[in-house]
Amino acid sequence: MKYIFITGGVMSGLGKGITAASVGRILKNRGYRVTAVKIDPYLNIDAGTMNPAQHGEVFVLKDGSEVDLDLGNYERFLDIELSAPHNITTGKVYRTVIDKERRGDFLGETVQIIPHITDQIKACIRQAAEEEFPDGTHADVCLVEVGGTVGDIESMPFLEAARQMRGELPGTDYVLIHVTLIPEDTMGDLKTKPTQHSVKALRELGLHADIIVGRSERVIGANTKRKISAFCDLPINAVISAATAPDTYEVPMEMEKEGIADVLSAHLGLETRDIDSSWYRVVTKEYTNRVTVAIVSKYGIEDVYISIKEALKHAGRSLSTEVKIVWLDAERYERCQLKDYDGILIPGGFGKRGIEGKIEAIKYARENNVPFLGLCLGFQLAVVEFARNKAGMPDATSEEMGEGTHVIALLPEQEGLTELGGTMRLGNYTADIRDGTLAKKLYGEPQIVERHRHRYEVNPRYIKKLEDAGLVFSATNKNRMEMLELPGHPFFFATQFHPEFKSRPTRPSPPYIGFVEACKVNKRTK
Numbered sequence: 001m002k003y004i005f006i007t008g009g010v011m012s013g014l015g016k017g018i019t020a021a022s023v024g025r026i027l028k029n030r031g032y033r034v035t036a037v038k039i040d041p042y043l044n045i046d047a048g049t050m051n052p053a054q055h056g057e058v059f060v061l062k063d064g065s066e067v068d069l070d071l072g073n074y075e076r077f078l079d080i081e082l083s084a085p086h087n088i089t090t091g092k093v094y095r096t097v098i099d100k101e102r103r104g105d106f107l108g109e110t111v112q113i114i115p116h117i118t119d120q121i122k123a124c125i126r127q128a129a130e131e132e133f134p135d136g137t138h139a140d141v142c143l144v145e146v147g148g149t150v151g152d153i154e155s156m157p158f159l160e161a162a163r164q165m166r167g168e169l170p171g172t173d174y175v176l177i178h179v180t181l182i183p184e185d186t187m188g189d190l191k192t193k194p195t196q197h198s199v200k201a202l203r204e205l206g207l208h209a210d211i212i213v214g215r216s217e218r219v220i221g222a223n224t225k226r227k228i229s230a231f232c233d234l235p236i237n238a239v240i241s242a243a244t245a246p247d248t249y250e251v252p253m254e255m256e257k258e259g260i261a262d263v264l265s266a267h268l269g270l271e272t273r274d275i276d277s278s279w280y281r282v283v284t285k286e287y288t289n290r291v292t293v294a295i296v297s298k299y300g301i302e303d304v305y306i307s308i309k310e311a312l313k314h315a316g317r318s319l320s321t322e323v324k325i326v327w328l329d330a331e332r333y334e335r336c337q338l339k340d341y342d343g344i345l346i347p348g349g350f351g352k353r354g355i356e357g358k359i360e361a362i363k364y365a366r367e368n369n370v371p372f373l374g375l376c377l378g379f380q381l382a383v384v385e386f387a388r389n390k391a392g393m394p395d396a397t398s399e400e401m402g403e404g405t406h407v408i409a410l411l412p413e414q415e416g417l418t419e420l421g422g423t424m425r426l427g428n429y430t431a432d433i434r435d436g437t438l439a440k441k442l443y444g445e446p447q448i449v450e451r452h453r454h455r456y457e458v459n460p461r462y463i464k465k466l467e468d469a470g471l472v473f474s475a476t477n478k479n480r481m482e483m484l485e486l487p488g489h490p491f492f493f494a495t496q497f498h499p500e501f502k503s504r505p506t507r508p509s510p511p512y513i514g515f516v517e518a519c520k521v522n523k524r525t526k
C-alpha cells in the first residue's frame with residue numbers, strides 16, 4: 001500500500017479535495033487501484049449535524065454515513081463507493097480512545113495525544129486504506145487528505161501521525177503533496193512568499209513537501225516555479241501549476257500536462273504505464289445544446305448542492321447538453337420568473353423556511369407542463385402541493401412544517417428519538433419499481449438501490465386519496481413511497497432518495513437523464 005498525503009497551506013478552500021481526487025484519477029487512468037481518506041479535524045463525529053451553508057453539502061455514503069463533500073469528489077473522480085472509515089474526524093478518534101480508556105484497555109497508562117491519539121489516527125488510516133473493494137481486491141494507492149491548513153491547532157495530531165507514518169513506511173510508499181495558494185499582487189505578479197511560509201510551517205512539524213501544487217488564477221511560469229523550488233527545497237519539476245479550471249473534471253488533465261505523473265511515479269517507484277484516456281473523453285464531450293434549469297432553494301451558496309450540480313452536468317454531458325443552473329431564492333423569487341426556464345428542480349432541505357415558495361414553483365411546473373424534478377424534500381413538497389390543489393386537502397403540509405393535514409409524517413421509527421446525530425433513515429435502501437411507469441422506463445430494472453437521508457415520509461393514511469386523485473407512486477419500499485410521477489405531464493418526477501449521490505461522469509443518474517432530456521424537449525417546443 002502506497003500513501004499519498006495531501007496537506008494544505010496558506011488558506012482553506014483551495015480545492016485540495018479536487019487536487020487529491022485528480023491525483024487519484026491520474027493514477028487510476030494508468031490502471032492503479034486507488035482509494036481515499038479524508039481527515040476532518042473538527043470535533044463533530046460526522047458532518048451530519050453541521051450546517052451545509054457553512055460547511056458545504058453533507059454527502060451520504062452507501063452505508064448511511066454522513067460525510068464531508070470531498071468524499072463525493074472522490075467517488076465521482078475515482079468511480080468507487082466509500083464507507084464510514086474513509087472520513088476520519090477528531091470526534092471519532094477521541095471517542096474511540098476515550099471509550100478504550102473507560103474499558104480499561106490502557107490500564108495503568110497515562111493516555112496522551114502522543115502516542116495514543118496518533119496511534120489511533122494511524123490505525124484509522126490503515127483500516128480505511130486496506131478496506132476491500134467489492135471485487136475482493138485492495139487499493140494499490142491510498143490518498144489521505146488532511147483537512148484544514150497547516151499551522152492550525154486542530155490538525156496537529158493528524159500531521160504528527162503523518163510524520164510518524166513517513167518514518168514507518170519504506171521511502172517509496174509515501175509521498176506528501178502540499179497544495180498552496182500563489183496569489184497575484186496588484187501589479188499582476190505571482191507571489192511565492194505565502195507558500196514559503198507554509199512550507200516552513202510544515203518543516204517545523206518535521207514534514208517535507210515532496211510535491212507542491214500551486215493554486216493560482218493563471219498558469220505559474222518557470223520563474224515562479226524556480227523560486228518555489230529554491231526556497232522550498234524540491235526539484236523544479238515537482239512544482240505543479242494548478243490554475244483555476246472552468247470545469248473541475250479538467251483538473252486531472254491539466255495536472256497531467258504539468259508532468260505530475262512522472263514525479264509521483266519516481267517517488268513511489270511506480271512503473272511507467274500507458275494512459276487510458278477514455279474517462280477524459282467522457283468528461284470533455286462536446287456540447288451541442290444548452291438548457292437552463294431553475295433550482296429553488298433557501299440557501300444562497302452552491303456548495304450546498306454540489307452533488308446535484310454534478311449530476312446535472314453528468315446527465316447533460318451524456319446528452320451533449322450544457323445545463324445552466326439559475327439559483328432562485330425560495331423566499332424572494334417572482335412567479336413570473338419561472339417561465340424563463342426549461343425545467344424546475346426542487347432539492348432536499350430541512351425546516352420551514354422557504355417552503356411556500358418551493359410549493360408555488362412545483363404548482364407552476366405541474367400546471368404549465370414544465371419538466372420538474374423533486375428530490376427528498378422536493379418529493380415531499382410535490383405530495384403536499386398535489387394534496388392541496390388536486391386531492392381536496394387545502395391545509396395539507398408536512399409534519400416538519402407545523403399544523404395541518406400531515407400528508408408527510410414522521411417515520412414511525414423516529415418517534416421519541418433523543419439523539420439527532422446519525423439517526424435519520426440513511427444510506428442504501430431498495431425501491432421496487434412498478435411496471436409501465438416512467439420510473440421503470442428511466443431505470444429499466446424492477447428493483448434499484450439508492451441513498452437516502454430523511455426523517456419524514458408520505459403518510460400511509462393518505463396514499464389512496466392521493467392516488468385516486470391521479471398521483472402515481474411508481475416505486476416503493478414495503479409501504480414506504482420512494483418515487484412519484486404524474487401521467488399526462490411531460491416530466492413530473494420526484495424521488496424520496498437522493499439519486500445525485502450515485503451519479504458518475506461515466507454513469508449519469510437515470511432521473512437526471514430523464515429530466516435533462518425533458519428540458520431539451522421543452523426548450524425545442526416552447
Ligand code: GLN
Nearest residue numbers: 348349376377454455456
Ligand atoms: N426534511 C425532510 C426529511 O427529513 C427532507 C430531508 C432531505 O431533503 N434530505 O424527511
